[in-house]
Amino acid sequence: MGDWESPFKKYPVRNILSYNYLGYENKKKSGYNYKILSCSYYYGGSSRVGKYEIYEFNSDSWRVLDAISDDWLYLWPDVAMSLKGDTYWLDSETNENPSILRFDFITEKFERLPLPSNSDEHNRLVILSTVRDEKLALLCQYSDSTGSLKMKIWLTNSKTDEAKDLSWSEFLVCKVVIYDMTRMKSFLVDEENKKVLCCYKDHEYRTRIYIVGEDTYKNVYREVLQEQRSRVAPRLFSYVPTLVQIPTSQSNPCCKRKR
Known part of the structure; x- marks a missing residue:
């Protein structure tokens, strides 16, 4: 076992991107086994190289995931969702055959899951949330047959850890009356009141948050x-308090890697 050697040492550092995602597998007898998925990419013209690794808190060690191909290089790192120990992304490949990508921290594999329908309503703006x-x-x-811009929210029918294949139901359909909402980046769902909280940047790059329902735009x-404004909209995320503690390592997982 030698020291870990970067596969990107021959590439310019400015062209290397690295993202880390926390997940876990739930071992009923021994508890949670927390892991970090590390995805490193090199982008240079038409060239692309990827490396995927897993860090396990229990064993304080890194492993390279050799079985993952470069087909998974086009993940959108800024829209990842963590749910029940797994990580979810929207497919970033144009809009022709959109899907959801999931990394299963038990099998340590990526899998592709279908969206709720095959209609063209997914071809304008699609956002994932929990x-x-x-x-x-x-x-x-999406635009309906009359040219009106509509917003549709789907929810999975069951908890994500209760079904391998996701099934969906329509939760809310409403007309979009604010054009700037096509800049939307994130949203949260209020199931009880059948409303959503939407966050986006308007045409002046000011952050706005709206409550939206069937007949509600608030x-x-x-x-x-401000004089200096960021063009990046902030994100809204669900937060669920937990008393579970992640074990601490005796070493720095970012620096100590094994082959």
Whole structure:
């Protein structure tokens, strides 16, 4: 077992991107086994190289995932969702055959899951979210047969750890009356009141937050106009309190790697 050697040492550092995702496998007898999925990519023109590794807290060690091919290089790292120990992304490959990608921390493999329908309602804007620590939610914006812009929210029918294949149901359909909401980046679902909380940047790059329902459009936050404005919209995430503690390592997992 020698020291870990980067596969990217011959490439310019500025072209290397690394992202880490926390997950776990639930071992009923011994408890949670927490892991970190590390994805490192090199982008240079038409060239692309990827490396995937797993760090296990219990064993304080890194392993290279050799079985994962470069087909998974086009993950959108900024829209990853963590749910029941697994990580979910929207497929970033254009809009022709969109899908959801899941990394299973038990099998340590990626898998592709279908969206709720095959219609063109997924071809304008699609955003992934979670409902507490139980379900996935999907928001789609599309133009109907009359040319009106609609928003449709889907929810998975069961908790994600209760079914291998996800099934979906329509939760909410409403007309989009604010054009800037095509800039939306994140949302949260209120199942009980059948509403969603949407976050986006308007045409002046001010952050806005709206509560949206079948007949509701309520602005609950508008950022004060500033001289220097970020064009990146903040994200809304579900937070579920937990008393589970992640074991600490005696070493620095980012620096100590094995072949």
